[in-house]
Amino acid sequence: MREVGLIKMSKKISISKFIAYLFLIVLCVIWVIPVVFGITTSFRSQTEVVSSGFRLFPKEWIFENYVAILENTSTAPILRWLFNSVFIAVSHTLLVIVIISLTGYGYSRMNFKGRDTLFFTLLGISFFPGVVNIIPSYKIIDAFGWVNTSWAMIIPGLAGMGNIFLVRQFMKGIPGELDESARVDGAGDFRIYFSIILPLIKPVLIVCGLFSFVGSWNDFLWPVIVYTDVDKMPITAGLLLLQDIYGNYRMIGQLMGSAMLAIIPTLLLFAFAQKYFIQSINLNSGIKG
Template structure:
């Protein structure tokens, strides 16, 4: 990471010099200016906005859908609840690459190819998210829910006003995992996008690797820009990270 940051502040001639100089002799921000101002061949800022919009929207939907499912599997009682849940858990053993062609066929049938929806909708009902939140919800005392029912609260009010506020650490952890997974995804956005304008940042970075020539300084500059949102998110969420993992019963 030090080398990436250092190279982004070097002119191209210094970026490929040997031996490596960890501290740039003449640091310059020209690479950042060139990268940000490029709106034709490699519109990195457009890719940045695409990735940010897609990752944030996907994360919000995932939190809403998986939290509802986790609430049903942890707090509600209905026939076959545990069997359905463990069937869902079993689907995690299927390699994701097996779903690539079926998912693309569905997206193509819906007319979502080369649109943001192709990268937002698939994966919203992630089983891992349901499992993570369910484990956390199971640790919430039943007395709180029983008191709310006595006060006349509906199931949705219990979910929205009691379960979610008490589950902030787990929700933050899931948001962090989901955002990072979507932000860094390369293969799926590469398959479902055709135009340069619809590319996400990871796919766009591959365009900077020219067929015969690689501009390392500009590529490292784009890499630094792509890492900024994830670093900010992790620093903001780090106080919830360990707590959210430990209270779900998930141990590494």
């Protein structure tokens, strides 16, 4: 009887796994097909784009669209936009990692009056839609003279409560005995932070850094508001400008090629940072033995 029960249980597990894998495959196909179609469209001629219906792959692969994109340095300097986006996203991400790690340490390892009240108050405020802050944020940026500068993209959002919450929860999984042992040896808070806590929270910092990089890279509404100088725009604001240059069925292949160039950095980043997502879920992943 026991063997029969085990067989039935294994069959149920196999069926549930099959349904789960089937569901994931369907979602993957739904997501991949538009991306593949966008990539292949960037290699089509304008004639084929307009004349032919939906075809996943072009009749003839051409590279003229990418050549035209890279040669257009006057009205659509896409390489300059990519450089601007890389500089903004990398600077923003590095500052985010420094700020959220220090803030998370304060909220999780240090004891001061009103600590939890302050944290959950700020966490609750962060649930308000970001769009309500656009006008006040622009007024602040304008007062600092940061309009049409990289500071307008780098500084806002450095202390995101979502990232601080993740770091705080991760730090709470680190035993407090490590802090106590270090204090016995004469270490202060900054020594504990740099020598003990920082190496152990590396996985969650990488994940938060990844989220921050992608969020900064893909930010669309804010750069459209704070940039008017074409040469200083990031790639997202530049893509909106390209809709006027290449859109309305005039140069769809070049418009799609520009969009494909814009997503390459984020795809590479996700490809090389996947393992850290799993590590960040386990709150004790940095603890050995």
